[in-house]
Amino acid sequence: MIEAVRVLVLNQTYEPINVCGARRAVRMMLLGKAETIEVDGFMVRSERLNFRLPVVIRLLHYVRVPRKAEAPFSKKNVFRRDGHTCQYCGSPNELTLDHISPLSRGGRTTWENVVCCCRKCNARKGNRLPEEAEMRLLRPARKPRYYSFEWMNPRMTASPHLRWEKYLDLFGGS
Ligand SMILES: [Zn+2]
Structure with a gap:
C-alpha cells in the first residue's frame, strides 16, 4: 500500500x-x-x-x-496545464480546446485565452464569452512556469x- x-x-x-x-x-x-x-x-x-x-x-x-521562463504553447501542454479536465465543468471526457474570447471576436491563441474544454461545454458556449454564456472557468488561464x-x-x-x-x-x- x-x-x-x-x-x-x-x-x-x-x-x-x-x-x-x-x-x-x-x-x-x-x-x-x-x-x-x-x-x-x-x-x-x-x-x-x-x-x-x-x-x-x-x-x-x-x-x-x-528553469525556463517560457512554457512552450501547444494543445498537449494546455491539456497538461489543465490536468486533462474541462475548465468549465471538470469533465475528463471528449476534450478539445476553447478560446475563452472567441477567435472570431479577436481572441488570441495564447496561454491566457485558451483552455481545455469538453465538447459539451464548447458547444454550449459557442461564439460567446463565458460571462455571456453564464459559464465560469474553474480557475484563471495562466501561462505556466x-x-x-x-x-x-x-x-x-x-x-x-x-x-x-x-x-x-x-x-x-x-
Ligand atoms: Zn465541460
Whole structure:
C-alpha cells in the first residue's frame, strides 16, 4: 500500500519541485534530508519505527531547480496545464480546446485565452464569452512556469492530494 502513496516534495523555500513515491520520501526523512510537513492517516509500522506517512515533505537544504521562463504553447501542454479536465465543468471526457474570447471576436491563441474544454461545454458556449454564456472557468488561464507542478511527471501528479493544494497555489501559474 505504501507504494501507492505519492508525496509532494517542497524545496526548502516551500516551492513544490517534485512528486515521489512514499518509499523514497521516507528514505529522505530517515537520512535527515527532509522533514514532514503534512501527513494523512497512513501509519507505517516496522519493528523499529512507528510513524504517520507524510503526503508533503520539505527538503532541509535548498536545491537549485533549472528553469525556463517560457512554457512552450501547444494543445498537449494546455491539456497538461489543465490536468486533462474541462475548465468549465471538470469533465475528463471528449476534450478539445476553447478560446475563452472567441477567435472570431479577436481572441488570441495564447496561454491566457485558451483552455481545455469538453465538447459539451464548447458547444454550449459557442461564439460567446463565458460571462455571456453564464459559464465560469474553474480557475484563471495562466501561462505556466516551465518548472511548476503541471510539468512534473503526469503519472505521479494525476489527481493531486487535497493536502497538496495550499502549496501548489502558492507557486501555481506565472
Ligand atoms: Zn465541460
